Amino acid sequence: LDEVGELPQPLQVKLLRVLQERRVRAVGAAQEVPVDIRVLAATNRDIEADVAEGKFRQDLYYRLNVIRIELAPLRERREDLAHLVEEFVHKYAAETGKEIVGLTPDAQRAINAYCFPGNVRELENIIERAVTLSLGRAIGLGDLPPQVSGLAGAPTPNLAELPTEGCDLEAILGELERRLLLAALERTGGVRKHAATLLGVTFRSIRYRLKKH
DSSP states (O other): OTTGGGOOHHHHHHHHHHHHHOEEOOTTOSSOEEOOOOOOOOOSSOHHHHHHTTSSOHHHHHHHOSSOOOOOOGGGOGGGHHHHHHHHHHHHHHHHTOOOOEEOHHHHHHHHHOOOTTHHHHHHHHHHHHHHHOOSSEEOGGGSOHHHHOOOSSOOOOOOOOOTTOOOHHHHHHHHHHHHHHHHHHHTTTOHHHHHHHHTOOHHHHHHHHHHO
16 A cells, blocks of 8 residues: 555545455445455655544554554665666666666766655656667766756757667657657647747647657
């Protein structure tokens, strides 16, 4: 149960009953059935303060708080960063079919210096975005969002020199186009008309390009 502290009171009552009686009744069912479950609940709220204020049921809190694990925010466990970055790069490179092996030194330094107010979820989002936008074999500083890289505006293309064995120009140009479309949509909050203006193309043109990708 993720973010269990956000449960409204009526659902807190129902969850408490399940934990006490170990039985549930599905919606529309006539009979209850026994359940054999182990509950892992997580929250970033101060549950004890919520209990004191009457926002979270005390009896449910005691039912859930059997074995408590305090997990420090990511900014306080920097030793996990390298492993998490490697894991997310591998995951999203496989999903996108890209041969990305890691981060450039500049990008790695920017990641190491960032405070990550959104913790691991924010790190995963940053790496997913960077893998999507990257044109090289390593994520560069320009592939990271401005709040991480310190660069103003949209990321700049991380273009490599022409390989000695040549390259697929159409694929590279297509990827560059897709990357700039994503950057423009991100900057304009997904408003295609404004993104078209930002890219200097017509609304009809950006619709065609978005459909193509």
